[in-house]
Amino acid sequence: MTADRQAQTYAPRRTILELAEMIGEPVTAAAFPEATLRWRNDRAAHGVGLENLTDAKWLAHFGRFEPLPGSLEVPLALRYHGHQFRVYNPDIGDGRGFLFAQLTGDRCRLLDLGTKGSGTTPYSRSGDGRLTLKGAVRELLASEMLEALGVTTSRTFSIVETHEELWRGDEPSPTRSAVLVRLSHGHIRIGSFQRLAHQGDAAGMQRLARYCLVHLHGHDADTVAGLDDQALAGALLTELVARAADLVASYMAAGFVHGVLNTDNIAITGESFDYGPWRFAPNWAPAFTAAYFDHNGLYSFGRQPEALHWNCAQLAIALRTIAEAPPMIAILEGFADAYRAAFVARFLWRLGVASRGFDDDLALVAAAEAMMVATAMPIADFFFAYAAGRGATGEAERGEFEGMLAAYRPARNLDAPYWACATSQSMLIDEVEAIWAAIAEHDDWQPLMAKVAAVRDMGAAMGRFVPSASVGPE
Numbered sequence: 001m002t003a004d005r006q007a008q009t010y011a012p013r014r015t016i017l018e019l020a021e022m023i024g025e026p027v028t029a030a031a032f033p034e035a036t037l038r039w040r041n042d043r044a045a046h047g048v049g050l051e052n053l054t055d056a057k058w059l060a061h062f063g064r065f066e067p068l069p070g071s072l073e074v075p076l077a078l079r080y081h082g083h084q085f086r087v088y089n090p091d092i093g094d095g096r097g098f099l100f101a102q103l104t105g106d107r108c109r110l111l112d113l114g115t116k117g118s119g120t121t122p123y124s125r126s127g128d129g130r131l132t133l134k135g136a137v138r139e140l141l142a143s144e145m146l147e148a149l150g151v152t153t154s155r156t157f158s159i160v161e162t163h164e165e166l167w168r169g170d171e172p173s174p175t176r177s178a179v180l181v182r183l184s185h186g187h188i189r190i191g192s193f194q195r196l197a198h199q200g201d202a203a204g205m206q207r208l209a210r211y212c213l214v215h216l217h218g219h220d221a222d223t224v225a226g227l228d229d230q231a232l233a234g235a236l237l238t239e240l241v242a243r244a245a246d247l248v249a250s251y252m253a254a255g256f257v258h259g260v261l262n263t264d265n266i267a268i269t270g271e272s273f274d275y276g277p278w279r280f281a282p283n284w285a286p287a288f289t290a291a292y293f294d295h296n297g298l299y300s301f302g303r304q305p306e307a308l309h310w311n312c313a314q315l316a317i318a319l320r321t322i323a324e325a326p327p328m329i330a331i332l333e334g335f336a337d338a339y340r341a342a343f344v345a346r347f348l349w350r351l352g353v354a355s356r357g358f359d360d361d362l363a364l365v366a367a368a369e370a371m372m373v374a375t376a377m378p379i380a381d382f383f384f385a386y387a388a389g390r391g392a393t394g395e396a397e398r399g400e401f402e403g404m405l406a407a408y409r410p411a412r413n414l415d416a417p418y419w420a421c422a423t424s425q426s427m428l429i430d431e432v433e434a435i436w437a438a439i440a441e442h443d444d445w446q447p448l449m450a451k452v453a454a455v456r457d458m459g460a461a462m463g464r465f466v467p468s469a470s471v472g473p474e
Helices: 043-044 053-060 134-147 192-199 202-216 221-225 229-254 301-321 326-331 337-352 358-375 379-385 401-407 428-442 446-462
Strands: 025-026 036-040 075-077 082-084 085-090 099-104 110-116 156-162 178-182
Touching: 036 134, 043 156, 053 156, 075 099, 085 110, 085 178, 110 134, 134 156, 134 229, 134 428, 134 446, 178 326, 192 202, 192 301, 202 221, 202 229, 202 301, 229 301, 229 326, 229 337, 301 326, 301 337, 337 358, 358 379, 358 401, 428 446
Parallel strands: none
Antiparallel strands: 025 075, 036 156, 082 085, 099 110, 110 178, 156 178
C-alpha cells in the first residue's frame, strides 16, 4: 500500500458486518497493565482522517481499543483455515489479533485497522495472544522498507508498549510486550475461502466472493450480483492471480523474503502483510531463507514465485465448491506470464530506466541477475550504483549487463539528496538487530526513528510505482 498523499476526512465504515456472523467472532481486547505510545504513523493517519487525534485519544483507541466513532462497536476475530508449509490446518484463525475498525481512505477504498498482540481469542489455542515489542519493531521496519520499495503492503499504523513480560523460546526472555495496529486493504485471506470449502458452504462462498469483488476489488455491485457461479469464481481468481503475481514480483525486485507464505497469510487483495521471520537477502541468492524453521527452503527467495502460484491454486481448489475446474485451470496458467511481466516492470522501476520493449528488458534483467550472482554484489548496492543507468559505460570489458544498460534512458532524475549519499539504504538483519539492541538495552528509540526517516527519504527519491492496468494493486 503506497502512502496516501492527500488529507482525507474521517469516514468510518462497517461493511464487514454484511458477513460478520459467517466470518468472525466478537471478542474483547486484553486489559494491559500500562500503555506507552511508541509509534504513531501520522502519514498513514493523514490519509484516513485520524492525524489530529491527541496522543491520549490515540492510546484510547489503539491501546485500550475503545471503538472509533461510527465503525465497529465490537472487534471481530476472523475465522479461516490454511495450508501451513503445505500442510492443511483447520484449527486456525485470528489467535492474537482482530479486525478493530473499517474506514475509507483516498480513492474511496475500504481499509481495515487490524491488530496483532491484542489478546486471546477463540482461535488462540495454547498461545497467550500477545506480541513482543521486538516483533512490533521488526514489522514496522519491514513495512516501511517495503512501502519505500514500491511493494503493495500493509502499513504499521500504531505500536503501543503494554508492559507485560513475555516468554518466548526463540529470543531472550522475559521480553517486552506490545500491541500493534496495521492499516491494510482488507484482512480476508485465501484461507477464508478454504474454510468455507472445507465446510461445503456454497452459499457462504458466493457471499464472500461477491463481498471481495465489490468492496475490495472495486467491481460494480449490480454486475457482480448478476454473475453466475462460474463467472463469479473466475472473476475472483483472475483478480488474485494478477495481484499475487505482481506482489511476488515486487518481493523479488526488493530482494525480500517473506518467510511464511502460507495460505492464511495471503490476502485476497494481493497485499503483503504479517511480517514474522522476514529478511532482505544480502545478495542475489535464490536459496536464501528467512525462517530458521524452513528447513527445506520451501519459501526461500528464489521459490517465492512458485509459492504464490501454489497458493493461487489453493483458491481455485476452494472455489470448486461453486465452479468447474477447466476454466479455473486456464486462469491459473496465466500466472507465469503475469509474473514475468510484473517482475520485469518492477525491476526496471527500481533500476530507474525506461522500457525498450519486453524482450530487451527481459534480457537486461537476466544479465543483471547473472552479474549479481557472479559478483555477490549486495542487492541494495547494485540498484543504487546503477540507478537511472549511471555507472554504465557501455564498454564490453565492463560486462554484458553494463553494455546493455548503457542503451537505456533514465526514467528517474537523481536530484534528490538520497542519490548523492555515500551508501545505499538497506534493511539487513544486522542493522535490524542493532536497532532493537538500542531499544532493549538502553531504551533508545532514536536509531529506529532515524532509520524510518532515512527509508522514507529513499522512498521519496524513488517515487511511486504505478502498475499497469492489468496488474491491479494500487
